[in-house]
Amino acid sequence: MSQDRDAMMQLAFAAGVTRLFVPAIDSAYAPGMYAVQEQYPDNVFMMMGLHPTHVKENYEEELAFVAQELARTDKKFYAVGEIGVDLFWDKTLLAQQQDAFSRQIALAKQYGLPINIHCRDAFNETFDVLESHKGAGLYGIFHCFTGTQEQAERAIGYGMKLGIGGVATFKNGKIDQFLKDIDPKHIVLETDAPYLAPVPHRGKRNESAYVVLVAQKLAEIYGLSVQEIAQITTQNSKDVYGI
CATH class of the missing domain: 3.20.20.140 (Metal-dependent hydrolases)
Structure with a gap:
């Protein structure tokens, strides 16, 4: 606000x-x-x-x-x-x-x-458009990814990184069950603030500082340190945004 x-x-x-x-x-x-x-x-x-x-x-x-x-x-x-x-x-x-x-x-x-x-309730419809543009010059981030492993792999196939936020910390978030099978080189951290605050703030206003909690969850999933997750995902975001 x-x-x-x-x-x-x-x-x-x-x-x-x-x-x-x-x-x-x-x-x-x-x-x-x-x-x-x-x-x-x-x-x-x-x-x-x-x-x-x-x-x-x-x-x-x-x-x-x-x-x-x-x-x-x-x-x-x-x-x-x-x-x-x-x-x-x-x-x-x-x-x-x-x-x-x-x-x-x-x-x-x-x-x-x-x-x-x-993309919300529209993976097939989103993929239909991406299919028509696939190839050179198509790349970016699939923001707030909440799909299945198959959908994650398809998104990556179109040149997308997966934007992972607070949903990864939810008990019913589901994506935490397969993220370990996705190479972290395909992931960036995000918040979607003011929405989807990670645990223990779920249901409250999200804020940018909480991205650290997402990094902690991914460190658990991948068996890496928070510093390693931060380094990998920060570099991924730099690569995408050209910074």
């Missing part, structure tokens, strides 16, 4: 979390994202895109805004995202969501950027 943003940022920095990648939602959210980046220029790295839950009847206008912003020379974006398909809330705009997703992948390729994928 804006009223305690600086306190939360300072807690993150104190925990060793110094790079925050901020996804776009739609044009209405852009000014707020720009303001945060200007306040923390060394720590906030922006994305640009149209989130699938905000694909509405005016999505053509929103896609034009995305293209316009990506073309700016006074703003730097590190990915196109969050983009993808979300059928949890509304299934009636599937065709529009897939069209927006596909066109934004094309924009990412045009600018040599990774994509950050949002």
